[in-house]
Amino acid sequence: MASASSSSLTRHWKYDVFLCFNSEDRSFASELYDALVEEGIKICRDDDRVLDKETALSSKIFTAIENSRFSVIILSKKYAFSDWCLEKLAKIVECQNEIGQTILPAFLDVYPSEVRNQTGEFGEAFELQVEYFEENLEVVKKLRAALIEVSNIPGWTLHHA
Template sequence: MASSTSSSSTTLQDKYDVFLSFRGEDTRHNFTSHLYAAFCQKKIRTFIDDDGLKRGDEISPALLKAIEESKISVIIFSKEYASSKWCLDELEKILECKEKNGQMVMPVFYHINPSDVRKQTGSFKDAFTKHEKKFKKMLEKIQRWIAALIEASNLSGWDLMGFD
């Protein structure tokens, strides 16, 4: 168990080496499960949400804490990633930890073109059209999600367009 340390430290007491951010319906039972298994095999402490996490309007404090307690976040962008308010909220928190704590962020573009993420085209455009209708009074939040997608898609990562 990690002991608490001073918050002035640039790195929090890391509980995880890697936090995986992904849209479960798209990648849980294929790419993400294989990546998680490979990390575990190499003894890399990896946080992955489970199917049993309670879904609600807001990300749970436990999930936010897991992001904060990770050295690296791997964001697996997939076709339906932007349709999930949870994924977009996770992305915001990940980029906040990158800025505040120097957390390394590594994007993976799984069956999605990085420019679709950056410019919100294709399935990302469709997702934001729905978000704008559903969250009419939360336009600032939607703008933060768009800014987060642009920032994350401009990071060096992996384009796995043809990977199965």
Template structure:
């Protein structure tokens, strides 16, 4: 079974009202860490399964503001896969995406599937390892906006408390990807309106 690849009305968990979506999943990731291998393999596997994913292949240059279309795509997605890697928190764009994803989780009922890729979720949760230095740099660059940096800290802690996958527990990435897709389908598929489901060959 696969998810139908067109817009349908989907009830929001917060208000009970219907909303429109274009994508089954939004992929949030740090390109330099995961784009060429893990995310590429995951994206292809999602497509083969009939799951429509949003992946922005354009790397944002230093100093460039995150594109509104990228944030809109989060609002138009049923779920988000957040692949937190060693350099994820060093990107202000990734942190802005994560904040938006958590906002949509609360307001629109978006499902979040975190993957901790080569990083220990307990380090994220307790802000250990490289995280104190990373956020110190953010505070130095944004001295007038420390509240935003604190919100980024809180967002990382929140996602680290969600059930997800730790890549170190898997010997083969293909098996990790298979499990991610299977869990997504079991969590999301049953919640879709009946007329948006169909049988396809995989």
């Protein structure tokens, strides 16, 4: 059986980057998307105007994640308000561990330690998810583990002026 890193070298990727963000961060994500496209990078943008989680397209999003060499995740104070964002994050972490996808986190107006420890405004948002999933503690554990794993990956810490 090939290791995750060696299999990622021989895998044929449909996208260079899967860009994952909360809709509240759309303007920053659009600027990043435009800059990457200008450099010739093939991107699948997780844009709820195009990909709606209420339809069968959710499986298409997971397929797009699986077919991306890199995932750029824009983690902000608002990110954890969305159970859907957290589900995609868990899928991205799964792809990192199973197929060698590389995660590039961008911490926007939030510090990695706030994500790791679920503190501050990020932690308040995550607590709402804990309440939402209170009947399924396995989901909460999976989401928390994904947040911890991603927050330990070196990334960009960005703050709006």
